[in-house]
Amino acid sequence: MDDQQVHYGDDYKPIPATSISDGISLEIAPHVHYHTIQIVNICFVKLDTPGDFVLIDAGMPDSAEHIITATEEKFGEGAKPSAIILTHGHFDHVGGIIELIKRWNVPVYAHEKELPYLTGKKHYPKPDGTVEGGLIAKMSPMFPNDPIDLGGHVQALPIDGTIPHMTGWRWIHTPGHSPGHVSFFRDSDQTLIAGDAFVTVRQDSLYKVLAQEIEINGPPRYLTTDWKEAWKSVKTLAELNPSVAVTGHGGPVSGEELSTGLDILVNEFDRLAIPDHGKYVNDKEHYKKDH
Numbered sequence: 001m002d003d004q005q006v007h008y009g010d011d012y013k014p015i016p017a018t019s020i021s022d023g024i025s026l027e028i029a030p031h032v033h034y035h036t037i038q039i040v041n042i043c044f045v046k047l048d049t050p051g052d053f054v055l056i057d058a059g060m061p062d063s064a065e066h067i068i069t070a071t072e073e074k075f076g077e078g079a080k081p082s083a084i085i086l087t088h089g090h091f092d093h094v095g096g097i098i099e100l101i102k103r104w105n106v107p108v109y110a111h112e113k114e115l116p117y118l119t120g121k122k123h124y125p126k127p128d129g130t131v132e133g134g135l136i137a138k139m140s141p142m143f144p145n146d147p148i149d150l151g152g153h154v155q156a157l158p159i160d161g162t163i164p165h166m167t168g169w170r171w172i173h174t175p176g177h178s179p180g181h182v183s184f185f186r187d188s189d190q191t192l193i194a195g196d197a198f199v200t201v202r203q204d205s206l207y208k209v210l211a212q213e214i215e216i217n218g219p220p221r222y223l224t225t226d227w228k229e230a231w232k233s234v235k236t237l238a239e240l241n242p243s244v245a246v247t248g249h250g251g252p253v254s255g256e257e258l259s260t261g262l263d264i265l266v267n268e269f270d271r272l273a274i275p276d277h278g279k280y281v282n283d284k285e286h287y288k289k290d291h
């Protein structure tokens with residue numbers, strides 16, 4: 001690679017939180033494998049040419065070695081993806097990316113609206129540690145927040161909805177959790193990679209995060225800043241009728257459990273997902289009127 005000044009934010013640091021799922025790898029649909037890094041999931045999507053694949057998201061801080069090992073276990077020594085595609089740029093989805101770019105020299109793609117946060121230009125709003133419900137939210141002010149700079153290595157996803165290298169897939173803009181958050185969908189078998197648009201574990205319960213108990217829920221609260229958009233995004237995804245989904249946090253869900261869970265979440269998003277109070281919540285009544 002050219003020796004650009006790619007770097008993490010100044011407050012980059014490992015986060016000492018992990019779950020019993022750490023290291024788990026599973027094929028959730030043909031050619032789609034997810035792998036858990038501490039409390040976040042990355043995905044490998046195999047492509048048509050044998051040995052060709054892309055990596056979705058880049059794990060927790062300090063996880064590059066873990067990701068490289070997982071990659072080589074799956075695809076052989078020295079294997080590298082054709083690209084890294086990001087659902088969004090939060091610290092727990094780009095935690096290993098600098099080392100990965102340096103080692104693999106592969107392009108990174110993200111939504112145009114996420115690029116300022118990935119090129120050192122903009123800070124995400126500070127995590128809201130006051131949202132009710134437990135230790136993870138209370139820990140969130142220590143999460144890295146200074147912007148990472150991937151320089152010229154990151155580029156915008158094509159505006160026509162296609163995803164470089166991922167034939168048969170499209171990206172769907174699912175903002176709310178972050179401005180340029182995207183999810184990935186394969187129409188042929190309705191496989192969904194949802195990122196943090198919704199998750200399958202309650203992020204505000206430390207016990208449930210650590211035990212990875214399945215429960216379809218809204219996006220992680222302490223980092224979500226636009227609840228109205230977040231609600232719309234969940235509706236968009238529910239309308240796709242996904243048959244199986246892997247989210248940024250928690251185990252995969254499919255079939256009845258997924259469709260019922262999404263229905264309930266769409267209908268009761270104000271009760272289930274939106275915190276009762278918090279920096280990014282004004283007045284819960286305000287959300288109800290519009291839905």
Ligand SMILES: [Zn+2]
Pocket residue numbers: 088090177196220223
């Ligand atoms: Zn996130």
Ligand SMILES: [Zn+2]
Pocket residue numbers: 040090092093196220248249
């Ligand atoms: Zn996340």
